[in-house]
Amino acid sequence: MLKIENLHARIEEKEILKGLSLTIGEGEVHAIMGPNGSGKSTLASVLAGREDYEVTEGTVTFNGKDLLDMPAEERAREGLFLAFQYPVEIPGVSNMNFLKAAVGEIRKHRGLEALTAKEFLQLVKEKSQLVELDGQLANRAVNEGFSGGEKKRNEIFQMAMLNPSMCVLDETDSGLDIDALRIVSEGVNAMRDGKRSFVIITHYQRLLDHIVPDFVHVLYKGKIVKSGTKELALELEEKGYDWLKEMEEAK
Amino acid sequence: MSIVAELKPTSTFSFKPNKHSVADFAMPTTRAESWKYTRVGAIDSTWKQAERNESIVALENGIRIENGFIALPTGQTEGVTFTAGKNLSVEQQALVLSLLAKENRRDVFDAISENASNDLILIEIQSGKIIEEAISIEIENMLNDSMSAPYVFIVSKENSIAKFTIDFKGKTERSFHLVQLHAHVEQSAQLEIHQLQNTSKNECVLLRESISQAEKSVFKITTVTARGTWVRNELNIRIEGQHCETFLSGAYFPKHDQMIDNHTFVDHQVANCYSNELYKGVLFDNGKGVFNGKVYVHIDAQKTNAYQSNANIMMSDNASMFTKPELEIYADDVKCSHGSTTGQFNEEALFYLRARGLSEESAKRLLVSAFTSDVMNRISIPSWKEYVLQTLIQNEIITE
Numbered sequence: 318m319l320k321i322e323n324l325h326a327r328i329e330e331k332e333i334l335k336g337l338s339l340t341i342g343e344g345e346v347h348a349i350m351g352p353n354g355s356g357k358s359t360l361a362s363v364l365a366g367r368e369d370y371e372v373t374e375g376t377v378t379f380n381g382k383d384l385l386d387m388p389a390e391e392r393a394r395e396g397l398f399l400a401f402q403y404p405v406e407i408p409g410v411s412n413m414n415f416l417k418a419a420v421g422e423i424r425k426h427r428g429l430e431a432l433t434a435k436e437f438l439q440l441v442k443e444k445s446q447l448v449e450l451d452g453q454l455a456n457r458a459v460n461e462g463f464s465g466g467e468k469k470r471n472e473i474f475q476m477a478m479l480n481p482s483m484c485v486l487d488e489t490d491s492g493l494d495i496d497a498l499r500i501v502s503e504g505v506n507a508m509r510d511g512k513r514s515f516v517i518i519t520h521y522q523r524l525l526d527h528i529v530p531d532f533v534h535v536l537y538k539g540k541i542v543k544s545g546t547k548e549l550a551l552e553l554e555e556k557g558y559d560w561l562k563e564m565e566e567a568k
Numbered sequence: 569m570s571i572v573a574e575l576k577p578t579s580t581f582s583f584k585p586n587k588h589s590v591a592d593f594a595m596p597t598t599r600a601e602s603w604k605y606t607r608v609g610a611i612d613s614t615w616k617q618a619e620r621n622e623s624i625v626a627l628e629n630g631i632r633i634e635n636g637f638i639a640l641p642t643g644q645t646e647g648v649t650f651t652a653g654k655n656l657s658v659e660q661q662a663l664v665l666s667l668l669a670k671e672n673r674r675d676v677f678d679a680i681s682e683n684a685s686n687d688l689i690l691i692e693i694q695s696g697k698i699i700e701e702a703i704s705i706e707i708e709n710m711l712n713d714s715m716s717a718p719y720v721f722i723v724s725k726e727n728s729i730a731k732f733t734i735d736f737k738g739k740t741e742r743s744f745h746l747v748q749l750h751a752h753v754e755q756s757a758q759l760e761i762h763q764l765q766n767t768s769k770n771e772c773v774l775l776r777e778s779i780s781q782a783e784k785s786v787f788k789i790t791t792v793t794a795r796g797t798w799v800r801n802e803l804n805i806r807i808e809g810q811h812c813e814t815f816l817s818g819a820y821f822p823k824h825d826q827m828i829d830n831h832t833f834v835d836h837q838v839a840n841c842y843s844n845e846l847y848k849g850v851l852f853d854n855g856k857g858v859f860n861g862k863v864y865v866h867i868d869a870q871k872t873n874a875y876q877s878n879a880n881i882m883m884s885d886n887a888s889m890f891t892k893p894e895l896e897i898y899a900d901d902v903k904c905s906h907g908s909t910t911g912q913f914n915e916e917a918l919f920y921l922r923a924r925g926l927s928e929e930s931a932k933r934l935l936v937s938a939f940t941s942d943v944m945n946r947i948s949i950p951s952w953k954e955y956v957l958q959t960l961i962q963n964e965i966i967t968e
């Protein structure tokens with residue numbers, strides 16, 4: 318479904334991704350862990366199409382298409398969704414109007430009929446219940462004045478609304494209290510249908526107790542330095558990253 | 569000086585005591601402080617004047633001003649009297665002259681108005697009357713290369729409440745609107761004016777509005793300029809009585825080579841008044857914007873609260889914005905503040921919206937409507953607000 322090969326990306330002359338390769342199959346859940354500053358959010362941003370990053374080498378294919386050739390909005394319409402590590406506050410833009418526009422664009426792109434106002438509201442109701450997002454929040458301006466946890470829930474709510482096939486979650490667990498973590502995880506699990514794929518960026522094993530990954534990768538200095546199954550996350554939790562860093566430096 | 573080929577005083581009411589000769593004034597140049605950023609260029613031209621047309625289709629509930637000639641509404645509005653220039657009584661003539669006398673600016677354009685004015689109307693809101701329906705004024709030029717110069721006088725009598733909408737439409741290839749509006753809000757009266765300027769491609773507008781407020785009155789005005797090749801709005805508000813409230817707001821969206829200038833003046837002459845000013849601009853292409861906001865607090869105007877804010881977003885590297893707040897404060901016990909910002913789009917927000925599937929264009933329009941929503945929220949007539957927003961959508965400025 319998503320194939321990243323030898324990806325190099327830089328920002329302002331600084332190379333951050335240095336030959337990253339990763340293949341994600343249909344219905345798979347991949348967790349990406351790694352120390353601060355290793356390039357996890359950079360990877361997410363490059364996939365989502367942020368123009369500040371320059372891809373200098375490598376390819377990314379998404380369902381057989383050249384992802385890097387598409388503007389951000391087309392990637393979203395093709396089914397890629399990024400839950401931001403830091404969701405942006407947009408005063409004056411109502412969550413509802415924005416979502417209505419987004420759902421409309423995406424359905425149009427996928428050749429689906431536009432939702433009626435009633436159907437749209439029904440969908441909002443259903444999906445906001447999924448992450449137990451207070452109905453009032455949907456009516457407010459996008460993320461404005463939301464608490465950290467509310468912003469993260471809003472991301473997952475939007476994800477559920479837009480029905481993507483490839484979900485990239487960048488530290489969706491940070492800032493969530495224990496109950497919220499469970500609720501959001503359940504929301505994500507409910508969306509696991511054997512077809513939809515996930516890339517879950519996290520620092521904590523705790524999230525992976527809830528959302529059990531098929532694969533775990535460690536990103537360090539812009540490359541995947543180790544891949545394994547869910548046991549790798551436990552090992553990292555126990556031993557930290559130093560042993561991996563040392564191994565990498567020794568090469 | 570060649571503004572009109574031949575000034576034809578077609579007005580039926582003489583401005584005699586005040587009348588100035590156009591020849592006594594020169595065209596302002598950019599050396600004049602208040603014209604520093606605005607060249608008269610586009611309006612310094614030879615304009616025709618339309619002949620009086622008796623067949624203007626009057627509106628039932630509103631005033632139609634066509635080529636500068638005014639058609640009174642065919643219907644009646646309880647509590648409001650509309651009087652055409654030729655029918656003014658001696659008292660009404662004195663009233664009109666007293667309103668004119670309050671404005672101490674006299675320049676070439678006032679002289680042109682006085683000499684070339686096609687028509688005038690006096691609208692009086694009777695004391696104590698609450699007018700539920702907004703009174704509409706529709707202004708349109710129909711003759712290419714023409715100038716229109718109507719006068720509108722509004723007097724809101726004591727304890728009355730009324731709202732007006734003023735719709736500047738455009739039909740001509742090229743023409744010039746020189747519109748004067750003089751209003752007085754009497755004690756404890758409330759007057760609101762909501763205006764939209766959406767003139768056609770090469771129409772120029774010079775709108776001169778002079779408002780005075782008596783004790784405990786409220787005056788609110790919104791001016792949205794959706795289009796106009798050369799638009800200058802001069803709004804002078806004299807606060808003459810204590811405990812008044814004044815809200816003045818505007819939004820402007822110059823595209824292509826359009827120039828939109830808002831010159832406002834709030835004159836706090838007495839104590840205990842509140843004024844709140846909010847102007848926002850979004851500038852596209854080679855668009856140019858000017859905002860000059862003068863607030864003058866007289867020595868006796870203690871406890872004045874005056875707020876002013878002007879914010880702009882530049883959508884293009886070639887657009888330009890000139891902002892000049894002018895605060896002159898001579899009283900010591902006052903709260904006055906002003907702020908002005910001119911910036912680029914919030915790129916983070918733009919990316920966020922696009923990452924959810926919105927095209928760059930619709931994301932931008934959504935952000936533009938968000939940016940100007942506080943100005944739009946000051947439009948207290950829902951149907952008018954909807955009309956303004958629809959106009960902005962049609963002009964590809966905001967999205968639904």
Ligand SMILES: Nc1ncnc2c1ncn2[C@@H]1O[C@H](COP(=O)(O)OP(=O)(O)OP(=O)(O)O)[C@@H](O)[C@H]1O
Binds near residue numbers: 329356358359402
């Ligand atoms: N605009 C920028 N200019 C220069 N360096 C940048 C810029 N943006 C990010 N970086 C750098 O790129 C590196 C990778 O950042 P990134 O956000 O991808 O890390 P991360 O793995 O997500 O870290 P964290 O776990 O803290 O979220 C960091 O060293 C960061 O400082």
Ligand SMILES: [Mg+2]
Binds near residue numbers: 357
């Ligand atoms: Mg990060």
